[in-house]
Amino acid sequence: MKTPALLLMIVAIVPVLAQTTGTSTLQVAVGTEAKITVNTATTALTSSMAFGAYTGTTNFTYSFRTATANGTGTIQVQITSDFSPAGGPSVGTPPSPGDTLAYTCTVGTGTACSGSQTASASSQTSVATVGANAHIADATGSVAWSLTNDPVYQTGTYNATATFTISAS
Amino acid sequence: MVATYFYLGVLVAVTAAGQTLTTTQGLSINLSPLAKIVSTPVTVALVSPGGAFTTFSGSGTVNLRIRTAPASSGSLQVRITSDFSPAGGPSAGSGDLTYTCTTGYGSACSGPIVAQTATQTSVATYSASACTGGGGTCSAANPTSATITLTIADRPAYQTNTYNATITYSISIL
Numbered sequence: 001m002k003t004p005a006l007l008l009m010i011v012a013i014v015p016v017l018a019q020t021t022g023t024s025t026l027q028v029a030v031g032t033e034a035k036i037t038v039n040t041a042t043t044a045l046t047s048s049m050a051f052g053a054y055t056g057t058t059n060f061t062y063s064f065r066t067a068t069a070n071g072t073g074t075i076q077v078q079i080t081s082d083f084s085p086a087g088g089p090s091v092g093t094p095p096s097p098g099d100t101l102a103y104t105c106t107v108g109t110g111t112a113c114s115g116s117q118t119a120s121a122s123s124q125t126s127v128a129t130v131g132a133n134a135h136i137a138d139a140t141g142s143v144a145w146s147l148t149n150d151p152v153y154q155t156g157t158y159n160a161t162a163t164f165t166i167s168a169s
Numbered sequence: 170m171v172a173t174y175f176y177l178g179v180l181v182a183v184t185a186a187g188q189t190l191t192t193t194q195g196l197s198i199n200l201s202p203l204a205k206i207v208s209t210p211v212t213v214a215l216v217s218p219g220g221a222f223t224t225f226s227g228s229g230t231v232n233l234r235i236r237t238a239p240a241s242s243g244s245l246q247v248r249i250t251s252d253f254s255p256a257g258g259p260s261a262g263s264g265d266l267t268y269t270c271t272t273g274y275g276s277a278c279s280g281p282i283v284a285q286t287a288t289q290t291s292v293a294t295y296s297a298s299a300c301t302g303g304g305g306t307c308s309a310a311n312p313t314s315a316t317i318t319l320t321i322a323d324r325p326a327y328q329t330n331t332y333n334a335t336i337t338y339s340i341s342i343l
Contacts, residue, residue, distance in 0.1 A: 020204065020205070020206065020339060020340055020341060021206060021337055021338060021339045021340075022206040022208070022209035022231065022337070022338045023209060023250070023335055023336065023337045023338070024209045024210045024211065024212065024213050024229050024335070024336050024338075025211065025212045025213070025333055025334070025335055025336075026212075026213050026215060026227075026249075026253070026266075026319060026333065026334040026335070026336055027212055027213070027214050027215065027331065027332070027333050028214075028215040028216075028225045028253070028258070028259060028321060028331070028332050029214075029216075029330075029331045029332075030225075030258055030259075030323075030327045030328065030329055030330055030331070030332065031329055032329055033221040033222055033323070033325070034221060035220075035221035035222050063221070063222050063325045064325060065222075065325045065327065065328075065329065066329075067329050068328055068329060068330075071329070133328065135325045135326045135327075135328070136325055137222075137324070137325040137326065
């Protein structure tokens with residue numbers, strides 16, 4: 001007769017932390033960027049004397065990051081919607097030779113446009129430029145407008161739209 | 170270390186020369202608290218959602234298994250073990266990198282949290298008797314997951330380039 005045997009088996013899972021850490025690479029590609037905010041929603045052009053030019057100022061804030069080598073940045077403006085209604089000033093089709101919407105530029109950082117520029121309805125014209133490796137955060141600038149006050153204009157209120165474009169490379 | 174033991178009694182019936190003999194075998198399994206990171210993303214790309222000078226952000230999901238004892242808990246943490254390089258870009262050491270957390274199981278961090286280069290910061294915590302897989306008081310998924318969404322402010326001061334940093338995830342039983 002065989003005697004029953006009692007066998008005790010113990011299996012212990014040893015607390016081995018097979019892996020307690022892991023790593024990842026964080027990667028960010030920083031490219032050229034530019035941003036502009038026009039702070040003057042409507043720029044009123046007013047005249048202080050009879051047939052004196054209508055003047056007013058548009059303020060804006062801008063930021064740039066340009067490439068370290070051969071980078072550049074520009075701010076430009078174009079009259080994307082000419083004065084309306086008809087009978088008043090016009091950038092695209094001035095009622096008289098010599099009627100212009102001119103402007104001068106001021107920027108906090110960078111190079112402002114040189115002298116008096118003539119705004120165009122058909123192409124962008126310069127407001128400011130920056131060079132390579134520019135890192136500008138929330139700088140301020142302005143455009144001071146001057147519109148010929150031609151007696152041929154009919155009395156009325158006329159609106160136009162000026163579009164500012166900023167770019168960086 | 171707190172250990173949990175399970176005893177399993179096994180009855181074996183043996184027939185020999187017309188007799189039935191019975192033997193009893195006891196099995197003991199010591200299930201210790203355990204935690205393991207199963208996988209991490211190789212690369213987490215932080216990209217801009219659009220618009221100049223907003224943020225760069227990206228998410229990384231860590232898969233893990235965890236088993237805590239009735240009197241212990243677990244913790245998943247991160248540290249920036251290698252700051253962004255080359256120089257001229259963002260810096261975790263300067264506090265540029267923040268993150269928020271979501272988890273499939275456990276308690277996610279209350280973010281946003283500023284990622285650190287010198288110390289570990291929390292991603293998720295796991296309570297006593299936590300376990301992975303099976304549902305109920307355990308996680309439904311096995312492995313379970315935790316996701317961090319990392320964000321860097323897009324500052325004009327950064328020079329144009331591609332920058333890399335290393336983030337290290339650590340899981341431990343407390």
